[in-house]
Amino acid sequence: MQGFGKFLETFFNAEVAARYLPDILSGMAVTIGVGLAVTVTGLAAGLALAILRAMGRGWMRLPIVAFVDILRALPPLVLIIIFFFAFPMIGVEMSAFTATWLALSLVLAAYAEESVWGGILSLPRGQTEAARSTGLTWWQTMHAVILPQAIRIAIPPLTNRVIAVAKNVALGSVVALSEVLNLAQSATSAAGNPTPLTMAAAAYLVIFIPAMLGARRLESRFQWRT
Amino acid sequence: MDALLTNFFNVGVFKQVLPFLLEGLLTTLGLSVLVIPLGLAGGLAVALLATQGNRLARILVAVYVDLFRALPPLVLLIFIYFGFPFLGIDLPKLLAVALGFLLNNAAYYGEIFRAGLASVPAGQMEAARSTGLTRGQALIHVVIPQAVRNVLPDLLGNSIEVIKLTTIASVVALPELLRIARDAQSLVYNPSPVVLAALIYLALLWPLVRWLSRLEHKNLVAE
Amino acid sequence: MTPLLELAGLRKSYGALEVLRGVDLRVFPGELVCIVGPSGSGKSSLLRCCNRLEESTGGHIIVDGEDITRAGVNINQVRTRIGMVFQQFNLYPHLTALDNVTLALRKVQGKSPAEADALGLAALERVGLADKANNHPAQLSGGQQQRVAIARAIVLQPKLMLFDEPTSALDPETVGEVLKVMRELREAGMTMLVVTHEMGFARAAADRVIFMDAGAIVEQGPPAEVFGAPKHDRTRAFLARYTAGH
Numbered sequence: 007m008q009g010f011g012k013f014l015e016t017f018f019n020a021e022v023a024a025r026y027l028p029d030i031l032s033g034m035a036v037t038i039g040v041g042l043a044v045t046v047t048g049l050a051a052g053l054a055l056a057i058l059r060a061m062g063r064g065w066m067r068l069p070i071v072a073f074v075d076i077l078r079a080l081p082p083l084v085l086i087i088i089f090f091f092a093f094p095m096i097g098v099e100m101s102a103f104t105a106t107w108l109a110l111s112l113v114l115a116a117y118a119e120e121s122v123w124g125g126i127l128s129l130p131r132g133q134t135e136a137a138r139s140t141g142l143t144w145w146q147t148m149h150a151v152i153l154p155q156a157i158r159i160a161i162p163p164l165t166n167r168v169i170a171v172a173k174n175v176a177l178g179s180v181v182a183l184s185e186v187l188n189l190a191q192s193a194t195s196a197a198g199n200p201t202p203l204t205m206a207a208a209a210y211l212v213i214f215i216p217a218m219l220g221a222r223r224l225e226s227r228f229q230w231r232t
Numbered sequence: 233m234d235a236l237l238t239n240f241f242n243v244g245v246f247k248q249v250l251p252f253l254l255e256g257l258l259t260t261l262g263l264s265v266l267v268i269p270l271g272l273a274g275g276l277a278v279a280l281l282a283t284q285g286n287r288l289a290r291i292l293v294a295v296y297v298d299l300f301r302a303l304p305p306l307v308l309l310i311f312i313y314f315g316f317p318f319l320g321i322d323l324p325k326l327l328a329v330a331l332g333f334l335l336n337n338a339a340y341y342g343e344i345f346r347a348g349l350a351s352v353p354a355g356q357m358e359a360a361r362s363t364g365l366t367r368g369q370a371l372i373h374v375v376i377p378q379a380v381r382n383v384l385p386d387l388l389g390n391s392i393e394v395i396k397l398t399t400i401a402s403v404v405a406l407p408e409l410l411r412i413a414r415d416a417q418s419l420v421y422n423p424s425p426v427v428l429a430a431l432i433y434l435a436l437l438w439p440l441v442r443w444l445s446r447l448e449h450k451n452l453v454a455e
Numbered sequence: 456m457t458p459l460l461e462l463a464g465l466r467k468s469y470g471a472l473e474v475l476r477g478v479d480l481r482v483f484p485g486e487l488v489c490i491v492g493p494s495g496s497g498k499s500s501l502l503r504c505c506n507r508l509e510e511s512t513g514g515h516i517i518v519d520g521e522d523i524t525r526a527g528v529n530i531n532q533v534r535t536r537i538g539m540v541f542q543q544f545n546l547y548p549h550l551t552a553l554d555n556v557t558l559a560l561r562k563v564q565g566k567s568p569a570e571a572d573a574l575g576l577a578a579l580e581r582v583g584l585a586d587k588a589n590n591h592p593a594q595l596s597g598g599q600q601q602r603v604a605i606a607r608a609i610v611l612q613p614k615l616m617l618f619d620e621p622t623s624a625l626d627p628e629t630v631g632e633v634l635k636v637m638r639e640l641r642e643a644g645m646t647m648l649v650v651t652h653e654m655g656f657a658r659a660a661a662d663r664v665i666f667m668d669a670g671a672i673v674e675q676g677p678p679a680e681v682f683g684a685p686k687h688d689r690t691r692a693f694l695a696r697y698t699a700g701h
Contacts, residue, residue, distance in 0.1 A: 016318045075445070079437035081396035084410060084430050091414075092423030095239040124448065135508050136545035136604075140559035140611060141535035150558055154549045169301075170393075176304035180403060187307050191314070200315040207307050214302035 022201040026193040030205045033186035038213060040107055040185065041172035047111040048171065049164075052118020056156075057148065059119070060126050070119065077116035083177050085109035090181040106178035114171040121163045125156030161228045165221035173214060186210060238422075245424040249416040253425065256412030257432055263326075263408055264395045267333040271394060272387075274334050275341020280371070282342065283349045293342070300339035306400045308332045313404045325406045337394055344386045348379030385447040392440050396433075409433070459484045459519055459615055459646050460505065466513030467500050474500045476670040477514065482615070487647045489657035489678075492667035493693055498650040501667070502617050505648065506530075506537045519614055535563055538608030542620040544600040546592040552579060552603045553588040556610050564611070578610035579603070582636050598629025602636055609640070616640065618649040622656075634660075654697060658682050666690045 059070045077085075089105035100108070129152060137147040179188035190206035282293045300308070309332040316323050323331070352375050360370035380387070402411035413429035458481035467475040474497045482488050490498045503509040505516060507523060507530055516523050523533050546555050556578055557571040566574070579585045582602035584595075592600050601621060608616060618637070622630045634656050641647060641660060651657055657664050657678055664681040666673045668689050674681060685691045 013319065017315065075438060075441050076434060078392075079396075079434050079441045080430060081399040081410070081433055083399040083402070084426070084433060087410070087414065088423070088426055088430060091417065092240065092426055095423050096235045120445075127449075130543070130545070132541055132543050132545035133547065136539075136541060136547070136607075137558075138531075139506055139508060139534055139537075139539035139541075140607065141531040141533075141563040142559055143531050146562045150562060151547050155547075158549065173302075173304040176306045177400070179306070187304070187310065191310065194314060200311070200318045203307075203311045203315050207303060207311055210304055210307050211299065211302050215298060218298060218302055 017200055017204045019199050019201040022193075022197045022199045023205060026190075026197065026202045026205065029189045029193055030186060030202065030209055033184060033189040033206070034209050034213065036103075036183065037175050037185040037209070040103065040110075040175045040178065040183070041213070043107050044110040044114055044172060044175070045168050047107070048114025049118050049168070051111065051115035052120075053122055053153075053157075055115060055119040056122035056126060057153075059123055060148065060152075061144075074116040074119050077113050078120070080113075082109055082113050082171075082174050083180065085112070086177055086181055102178060102181045102183035105181055106175060106183050110171055110174055110177075113174075114168065117167045117171070118160075118164060121160035121167070122153075122156055124163075125159035126152060128159055129155055158228050162225050165225055169214060169217055169221060172217070173210070176210070240424060240427045242422055242424040245420050245422050246428050248420065249413075249425045249428065252412050252416060253409060253428060253432060256407060256409035256429070257436070259407055259412075260395070260398050260409040263329065263398045263401060263406070267330060267337065267398070268391050268394055270330065270334050271337025271341050274338030275343075275345050276376075278338050278342030279345030279349055282346050284367075284371075297339045297342055300336055301343070303336075305332060305336040305397055306403065308336055309400055309404060325401075325404050328404060329401045329406055333394070333397070336397075337390075340390050340393075341387070344383050344390060345379065347386070348383035349375065351382045352378045385444060388440070388444050388447065392437060392444065395437060395440075456483055457520065458482055458517075459486075460648065461517040462501070462505075462514065463517070464514035465501065465504060465511055465516065467497070467504055467509065467511050474670050475504070475511070478670075478672055480665070480672065482646060482648055484614075484646050485644050486662045487641045487649065487660060488663045488665060489661040490648070490650045490665045490667055491652070491654065491657060491693075492673075496667040497670040498667050499619055502539075502619050502648065502650050505615075505617055506534050506539055508539075531563060535559065535611045536614050538605075538611060538613035538616040540601070540604050540608055540616070540618045540621045542623050544592070544597070544604045544624070546600050546604055546607075548592050551589050551591055552584065552595070552606075555592070555603055556607045559607075559611055574610055575606075578606040581609065581639075582606045583632075596629055597625045598632045601625065601629075601633045605633075605636055605640075609645075614646060616645055616647045618647065618651070620650055620652065622651070622653055652697075654682070654694075666693065668693070 055070050055073070058066055086105050086109045089100050089109055090102060093100055133151055133155070134147055137151045142150065175185055176187045178185050179191065182188060186206045186209045190202040193202035194200050278293055278297065281289045282297070285293065309329065312323065312332050313325070313328040316328070356374050356378065357370050360374040361367070365373065398408055399410040401408050402414065405411060409429050409432060413425040416425035417423055460480070460482040462478055462480040465475050465478040466473070478501060490501065492498050500509060504511045505518075511524060518533060518537060521528070521533070523530065547558070550558065553572065553575050557575040560566045560571040560574060561568065576585055576588060579588055582605050584599060584602055584606065587595060587599060587603070592603070595603065621637070622633055625633065630653070634653065637647070637649070638660055649661075661678050663675060664678045665675040666681060666685075673687050673689050674685065681690065682694065685694060
C-alpha cells in the first residue's frame with residue numbers, strides 16, 4: 007500500500023500537475039499546430055508528386071521515385087537533426103518549428119505519393135479510356151475520374167500514416183521545439199518529479215486517440231460499395 | 233558549394249569518424265536484432281489474444297493496442313527512462329529501450345498479425361480440426377503460416393520503421409549510430425558525421441525499401 | 456452520299472508487330488456495320504483507332520469530312536461526336552448512373568448541372584434505366600451497367616457509335632437487353648460500327664458484315680452473303696469453327 011502511495015505521489019502528483027498544466031497546454035497547442043501543418047503540406051505535396059508521376063514524363067519519374075525511396079529509408083530524427091544543426095553551417099538557418107515541420111512534411115509527402123500512386127496504378131485502364139472517349143481532357147479525367155477513386159483506395163493506408171508521422175512531432179523535442187514532451191522534460195527537472203511526463207503521455211493520448219477514432223470513421227465513410 | 237563540401241561532405245572528417253560510426257552501426261544492428269524479434273513475438277501474442285481470447289482479453293488487448301499506437305514511442309521511452317528512477321528503479325539504458333520498443337512494437341505488429349489471421353478463411357481451422365489436430369496445432373501448423381505469408385509486406389514495412397525508430401535511443405545516450413554521429417559532430421565542430429550517418433542509414437535501408445516496394449507492387453498486380 | 460467515317464490505308468503496329476495492314480473502310484450515315492473475325496485479327500485496334508484511343512501509325516481517319524489524324528485537331532471535341540462502348544463497361548464506380556452519364560456534358564460541353572441532369576435522365580430513359588439514375592454501378596447487373604454505358608455515349612449526341620464487343624462480358628441472360636437497346640438505336644438512325652462475336656445479332660441487325668483476319672479486311676457484304684455464301688476459305692473456316700464452338 008505504501009508502495010502504491012509512493013507511486014501515485016511520484017507519477018500523479020496533483021500539486022505538480024496543477025503547477026505545470028499551463029505549460030503542458032501550451033505544448034499541446036504547438037503539437038497540434040505542427041501536426042496539422044505537417045498533415046496539410048505533406049498530403050498536398052504527396053498528391054502533387056503522384057500527379058506529376060502519372061503525367062509520365064520519363065525524366066520526372068526517376069527523381070520522384072528516388073525522393074520517395076530516400077525519405078522512406080531515412081529516420082525522421084536524422085532529418086530533423088540535419089535540418090536544425092547542419093543546415094545553419096551552410097547558411098540556411100531553421101527554427102525548431104521549421105526543421106520539424108519540413109522534415110516531417112517531406113516524410114509524409116513520400117508516403118502519401120506512394121499510397122496515391124498505388125491507388126492510381128490499381129485502377130483499370132478502361133477508366134481512363136472511357137473518360138477520354140467522351141472527350142474529357144487528361145486533366146479532367148485525372149480530376150473527375152482517376153483521383154477520386156485513387157484517393158479512396160489510398161485513404162486506409164494514408165490515415166494510419168498521417169497519424170504515425172504526426173506523432174513524430176514529439177521528435178521535435180530533440181531540437182527544443184516547445185511541444186508537449188520538451189516542456190514536460192524541462193518541467194520534470196525543475197519540479198524534481200516526473201508527473202509532467204505522465205501529463206505529456208496523457209496529452210499525446212488526448213490528441214491522438216480522437217485522431218485515430220476520427221481516422222476510422224473517415225475510412226468507413228469513404229468506402230463505397232464495389 | 234565549397235561550404236557544402238566542407239560542412240556536409242568533408243572527406244577528412246568522414247575518414248576520421250568512420251570507424252566510430254561503424255561501431256555505432258553495429259549497435260544499431262544489434263538493437264534491431266534484439267527489438268524486432270521481441271516485437272514480433274509480442275505482436276503475435278497480442279494478435280492471438282485479440283482473435284482467440286475471451287471477451288475480457290479482447291477488450292484489454294484492444295485498449296492496449298489503441299493506447300500504444302496513439303502514444304509516440306519517444307514519449308514512452310522518456311517516460312520509462314527518466315520517470316522510473318524517481319521510484320528508485322534505475323533501469324539500464326538497453327533495458328529501458330527494449331521495454332519501450334516491446335510495448336510500442338507489440339501493438340503495431342499485433343495489428344498486422346491480427347489482419348493476417350483474419351485473412352485466413354475459417355474453413356482452414358475447421359479442416360485442420362476435422363483431421364484431429366488440436367486448436368493449438370491447427371494454429372501453429374495451418375493458420376499462422378498462412379497468416380504470416382499474407383502480411384509479409386506489412387511485417388517488412390513495420391520492421392523498416394522499427395530500424396529507423398532505433399534512432400530515438402540516441403535521446404537516452406545509448407551509443408547507436410545517430411548518437412555517435414552527434415557526439416562526433418560536437419567534437420569536430422562539423423556536421424559531416426551526421427551526414428555520413430544519414431548515408432549509412434540510406435545504404436542500410438534503401439535496399440529494404442526497394443524490396444518492400446516490389447512486394448507491395450506484386451500484391452497489387454496479383455489482386 | 457459522303458461516308459460518315461472513312462478509313463484510308465489505316466496502319467497500326469506495335470514495334471515489329473503489324474496489327475493493321477492498310478485497312479480501307481467507309482461507313483455511311485445510318486449504317487450498322489458489324490466487324491467479325493478471330494481474336495488478334497485487329498478488330499479492336501481498328502475500332503480504337505477511330506477515336507484515337509490508339510494512335511494509328513499510317514493512313515487517314517476521316518470523320519464527318521474532318522481528318523482527325525491531322526496535327527492540331529481538337530481530339531476531345533471530336534470524341535464527343537464519336538461515342539464508344541467498351542467490353543468491360545468501364546463505368547466510373549464512384550459516381551451514380553446519372554453522374555456517369557452527365558460528367559462529359561458538364562466538363563466538356565460546359566452544360567449547367569440542371570441542364571446536364573435533364574439530358575442525362577432522358578438518355579437513361581432511352582435505355583430503360585431512368586429509375587436507376589441514383590444507383591452506383593456496383594448495384595446494377597452487367598446488362599444494366601452496359602446500358603448505362605450506352606447512355607453515357609449517346610447523351611453527347613454522337614454522329615457515330617463504336618461498340619467494342621459490348622456483350623462479351625455479360626451473363627447470357629442479360630445479353631438480350633443490350634442488343635435490344637442497340638437495335639433501337641439503329642432504328643433511330645444512329646450510325647454504328649460494332650465489333651462482335653454475336654453472329655446472330657450481326658446476321659439479323661447489320662447492314663453490312665466485315666470479316667477481318669491478320670490485320671486486313673478479307674471480305675465484306677450484306678450478312679446473308681458473308682454468312683450464307685462466304686467467298687474466302689478463311690471466312691468459311693472461321694464461321695465453321697465459330698458455329699461449331701458455340
